[in-house]
Amino acid sequence: MGLSIGIVGLPNVGKSTLFNALTHAGAPVASFPFTTIEPNEGVVPVPDPRLKRLAEIVHPERVVPTTIQFVDIAGLVRGSSKGEGLGNQFLGHIRNVDAMVLVVRCFTDANVAHVDGTVDPRRDVETLFIELALADLAAVDKRHDKVQQAARSGYKRYQAELAVLERLKTHLNAGRLARTLGLHQEAHELIKGLHLLTDKPLLFVANVGESQLPAAASQRLADTAIVEAMAESVGAEALAICAKLEDELVALAPEEAQAYLADCGVSEPGLARLIKAAYRLLDLATFFTTTGEKEVRAWTVVKGTRAPQAAGKVHTDMERGFIRAEVIGFPELDKLGSLHAAREKGLIRLEGKEYVVQDGDVIHFRFSV
Numbered sequence: 001m002g003l004s005i006g007i008v009g010l011p012n013v014g015k016s017t018l019f020n021a022l023t024h025a026g027a028p029v030a031s032f033p034f035t036t037i038e039p040n041e042g043v044v045p046v047p048d049p050r051l052k053r054l055a056e057i058v059h060p061e062r063v064v065p066t067t068i069q070f071v072d073i074a075g076l077v078r079g080s081s082k083g084e085g086l087g088n089q090f091l092g093h094i095r096n097v098d099a100m101v102l103v104v105r106c107f108t109d110a111n112v113a114h115v116d117g118t119v120d121p122r123r124d125v126e127t128l129f130i131e132l133a134l135a136d137l138a139a140v141d142k143r144h145d146k147v148q149q150a151a152r153s154g155y156k157r158y159q160a161e162l163a164v165l166e167r168l169k170t171h172l173n174a175g176r177l178a179r180t181l182g183l184h185q186e187a188h189e190l191i192k193g194l195h196l197l198t199d200k201p202l203l204f205v206a207n208v209g210e211s212q213l214p215a216a217a218s219q220r221l222a223d224t225a226i227v228e229a230m231a232e233s234v235g236a237e238a239l240a241i242c243a244k245l246e247d248e249l250v251a252l253a254p255e256e257a258q259a260y261l262a263d264c265g266v267s268e269p270g271l272a273r274l275i276k277a278a279y280r281l282l283d284l285a286t287f288f289t290t291t292g293e294k295e296v297r298a299w300t301v302v303k304g305t306r307a308p309q310a311a312g313k314v315h316t317d318m319e320r321g322f323i324r325a326e327v328i329g330f331p332e333l334d335k336l337g338s339l340h341a342a343r344e345k346g347l348i349r350l351e352g353k354e355y356v357v358q359d360g361d362v363i364h365f366r367f368s369v
Contacts, residue, residue, distance in 0.1 A: 003300075004041070004069040005203075005278050006097035010124055011075030011115045013105035014207040014243040016040070019072035021246035021271055040072040046279065046286070046298070047272045050330050050360060054288055054296045057338060066286055066298035068278055071097055075115070076131050094132075099201035099281050101274070102128060103243075106223035107209035121206070121226045130175045132197045137172040139194050140165055161190040172198070177234050201281045204231040204238040205274065210245050213264045237277055241270035285359035288330070289314060290339070307355040311365040321367040325351045330360035 007015045023042025045065040055063045073093045094100065104121050105114065116123065144165045150158040164187045171181045177198035183191075188199075206227040224240045231238035242264075249257040249269060261269065279286075285303045287310060290296050299313050312319030328339075328348045336342050339362075357363070 003099075003282055003284075004071050004097045005099045005101055005281070006071045006073045006094050007103060008073050008094055008100045008128070009075060009103035010105070010127065012112050013075070013103045013124070014107070015075065015103045016072055017247050018103060018205065018207070018241070018243040018274075019070060021243060021250055022070050022274070024250055041069060042072075043067045043069050044275060046275055046300070048286060048298060050286075050334075051288065051296065051298050053334055054290070054330070054362070057333065058290050058293065058296050060290065060293055060296045062295045064295060064297040066300045068275065068282075068284075068300070070101075073097075076128060094197055095195050097200070099203070099278070100197075101203045101205055101278070103205045103207050104227050106206045106221070106227065106240075107212070107242075107244075109209070119223070121223045122230065125204075125227065125230045126175075129177060129198075133172045133175050133177060136178060136194075136196045136198050137169065139196065140168050140172060143191075143194060144169065157190075160186075164190050168196075180234055202231075202234065202236040203274075203277055203281050204228075204236055205243075206238060206240045207243050208240050210242050210264065213240075213242050213245070213266055237281070239270065239273055239277060241274060243270075246270050285357065287357050287359070287361040287363055289363055289365075301357055303359070305357050306353065307351055307357060307363075307365075308353050310357045310363070311367065314365065317369045318365050318367045321369045322353060323366040323368060325355060326364040326366065327351050327355070328362050329358065330362060333362055 007019055009015050019040060019042065022044050023040075045067050048065065051063060051065055071093070102125070104124055105119055106121055108119055116127075144162070147158050147162045147165060151162040164183065167181065167183075168178060168191070172178065178196045179199050179202065204227050206224045208221070208224060212221055212224075221240070224238075227240075228238040245260075245264065246269065249260060252260060257269070261267070283303050284300050285305070286298050286300060288296065288298055299310070301310050301313060307325040308319050308322040311322050311325070326348050327350075328342050332347055333339065333342055336345070336347070339348075342348050
């Protein structure tokens with residue numbers, strides 16, 4: 001699908017542990033800064049009970065989930081925007097992702113040193129905000145100088161862009177994120193080429209200790225509440241997850257993992273919550289295809305995608321030769337229990353090129369080449 005989410009944070013906050021749990025990739029984890037130098041990438045299947053139910057209905061030979069890509073990016077430190085701790089290289093990696101998960105340390109462990117000496121979620125988030133804002137400010141300053149000259153020549157497009165850049169400079173200079181400036185769509189279009197870090201979709205993860213999990217699930221732990229409040233201040237969602245526990249669950253059988261979670265007072269794995277939140281973050285939808293008894297597969301599209309473009313996800317020939325889509329929503333198919341029954345009752349709709357694919361659609365594409 002080509003969309004990626006970067007896992008970002010200070011050193012030793014649990015980014016690589018979380019990445020390992022997500023991807024089973026075995027990225028290096030150690031209790032000293034900059035264990036991750038080059039970004040690790042992993043493709044993660046999206047848990048979706050609808051896919052399992054479709055497999056029960058169709059009995060295919062193969063079931064293929066949709067996926068999302070996560071990138072484990074090395075830790076940022078104070079001064080990263082000025083090159084500290086290989087900061088320029090790390091910030092460049094962040095600029096290439098579509099969204100960011102900010103991992104904030106809320107656990108205490110004498111064996112894992114904090115880069116600033118003590119666990120302080122508010123200070124850590126503020127450090128991240130400042131470094132990301134300063135990195136964006138450098139990009140805005142560079143663009144501002146070029147646009148200013150063009151604007152003097154009377155080009156209205158550059159004059160409009162210059163006005164947006166000047167607002168951004170003031171905002172970023174105050175250590176605030178571009179996403180909180182309230183730019184309208186036209187202004188966003190003028191600056192989208194800058195790929196601003198602080199304008200990317202954002203999700204916070206409060207990485208708690210295992211002993212904190214029951215409280216994190218039922219109460220407002222002080223550190224978790226700080227992360228939630230800071231996320232809310234920039235219009236983002238926050239989750240409390242124990243990355244160490246999630247990494248340990250990977251090695252267990254499903255029944256053992258569920259029992260372990262129950263002992264910790266948690267009903268759903270944190271990774272499942274994280275992936276679902278990432279889906280919401282990128283405004284994605286899932287549709288399903290079946291090829292007889294051979295395969296049931298889930299596909300990812302951005303919400304608002306029309307049927308021909310969705311068909312192109314399956315195969316480019318389907319988009320070029322698109323004729324129509326035969327569609328039924330998952331709830332209707334689930335209730336009927338078979339595609340045959342759906343056809344008999346006339347519940348499979350014929351949709352054309354303007355149809356916008358909905359989350360949960362089960363689609364058979366008709367095309368010619």
